[in-house]
Amino acid sequence: MLCLFFQRPKDCKTHGARLCFALAIVLLVGTGVPVIAQSNPSLPSKDEGKTLVERSNKLTDLRALGSAPFHLNARTKAYGRKGQSIRGTYELWWASPNRWREDISWGDNSFIRIADKNHLWVNGADANRLDTLHVARLLDFSSRLRVPLNRPVDRVQTKQIDGVAAICMRLFEIPFPSATTYVQGIGPVVGLPLDPERSACWDAATGLPLRIDAGSDRIELGVYSAIGDKQFPHRIHELRDGKMLIEFELDSLELFDVTTTTAFTPPSGMSAKPWCANMISPIAVRLGSASEATSLPGGAGSMTPLPAELLGRDLVVFRVDEAGRTVEVRAFTVAGEVSFKDRERQTLLKSRFRPATCDGTPVEADFLMPPNPR
Numbered sequence: 535m536l537c538l539f540f541q542r543p544k545d546c547k548t549h550g551a552r553l554c555f556a557l558a559i560v561l562l563v564g565t566g567v568p569v570i571a572q573s574n575p576s577l578p579s580k581d582e583g584k585t586l587v588e589r590s591n592k593l594t595d596l597r598a599l600g601s602a603p604f605h606l607n608a609r610t611k612a613y614g615r616k617g618q619s620i621r622g623t624y625e626l627w628w629a630s631p632n633r634w635r636e637d638i639s640w641g642d643n644s645f646i647r648i649a650d651k652n653h654l655w656v657n658g659a660d661a662n663r664l665d666t667l668h669v670a671r672l673l674d675f676s677s678r679l680r681v682p683l684n685r686p687v688d689r690v691q692t693k694q695i696d697g698v699a700a701i702c703m704r705l706f707e708i709p710f711p712s713a714t715t716y717v718q719g720i721g722p723v724v725g726l727p728l729d730p731e732r733s734a735c736w737d738a739a740t741g742l743p744l745r746i747d748a749g750s751d752r753i754e755l756g757v758y759s760a761i762g763d764k765q766f767p768h769r770i771h772e773l774r775d776g777k778m779l780i781e782f783e784l785d786s787l788e789l790f791d792v793t794t795t796t797a798f799t800p801p802s803g804m805s806a807k808p809w810c811a812n813m814i815s816p817i818a819v820r821l822g823s824a825s826e827a828t829s830l831p832g833g834a835g836s837m838t839p840l841p842a843e844l845l846g847r848d849l850v851v852f853r854v855d856e857a858g859r860t861v862e863v864r865a866f867t868v869a870g871e872v873s874f875k876d877r878e879r880q881t882l883l884k885s886r887f888r889p890a891t892c893d894g895t896p897v898e899a900d901f902l903m904p905p906n907p908r
Contacts, residue, residue: 543889597677602762603629605790611781612665614869627797633812654809655800664849664866668780702735810892816854816901823884850903856896858887
């Protein structure tokens with residue numbers, strides 16, 4: 535084992551070179567000891583590569599079960615299709631899956647959401663909900679660094695990324711147990727497509743992720759710092775077809791004391807609604823009116839042709855009451871909120887759902903038709 539600390543991986547015995555390299559990453563990242571990057575690191579085996587993937591997932595997941603409460607403050611910038619952009623800020627206090635607060639702003643619009651036990655307080659209306667969805671998914675980048683049970687990694691290779699020696703691997707699709715995924719800060723998102731074929735690259739010296747590719751999307755990560763027993767990047771960028779989609783620049787990240795903070799005290803005038811972290815989201819029975827309906831017999835997320843009223847919008851949000859009725863419908867593109875014509879709105883308001891439930895009790899919640907599949 536001395537070869538882990540005093541020799542380069544390629545100087546170890548041939549039989550143990552790959553194992554030395556993989557264990558060096560796991561052990562040294564875990565202890566915080568820096569490692570000198572190698573221009574040509576030894577190639578780990580598929581099993582060693584899978585260990586690296588799982589290790590980096592745990593190391594970068596700030597919201598893993600049992601993690602310490604944290605407060606995050608960041609600057610954001612979202613880009614539209616025709617060169618337009620909008621700047622914003624994102625602030626998150628996280629104590630547990632059922633206790634958190636978000637303060638979000640895009641341009642001159644601000645939005646606050648506070649979840650505490652069985653209640654959710656909302657102040658304002660997020661006019662850039664698609665951009666917020668992109669930010670929320672960026673913060674959850676560690677969930678993409680997983681390998682399904684009994685599946686290997688593949689195409690293990692070495693690369694140079696901006697002068698950094700990296701280990702890159704192909705990761706297979708992650709099968710979700712249902713068509714509904716709970717995205718922090720957004721809520722239940724229905725029908726999010728599985729990531730297409732994914733690949734990712736890690737710094738060979740630290741074992742920290744540098745890049746995640748999925749279809750036409752690329753997430754770039756850099757400049758990590760420690761918070762408790764975790765590591766988190768100061769910079770997260772997402773590109774689509776080589777063009778910048780969203781930028782996330784961390785200003786501060788620190789632990790906080792949940793017993794003394796006032797972050798979860800809602801501002802006066804905010805009213806709470808029933809909510810729970812394990813909410814079962816609404817399920818679409820039909821989209822549109824009864825005469826022109828798109829039925830979803832397979833449940834939410836079935837890829838059937840959508841009503842014409844939904845086309846041309848990247849994200850459509852249905853507000854569904856406790857009886858399964860649509861009480862509000864809003865649409866968003868990367869440029870912000872877009873309006874419906876009166877006829878389109880009236881048609882979509884006739885959509886019917888099985889309502890969301892918390893511990894078997896119907897509650898009001900949003901049903902999100904996500905961005906168009908890539």
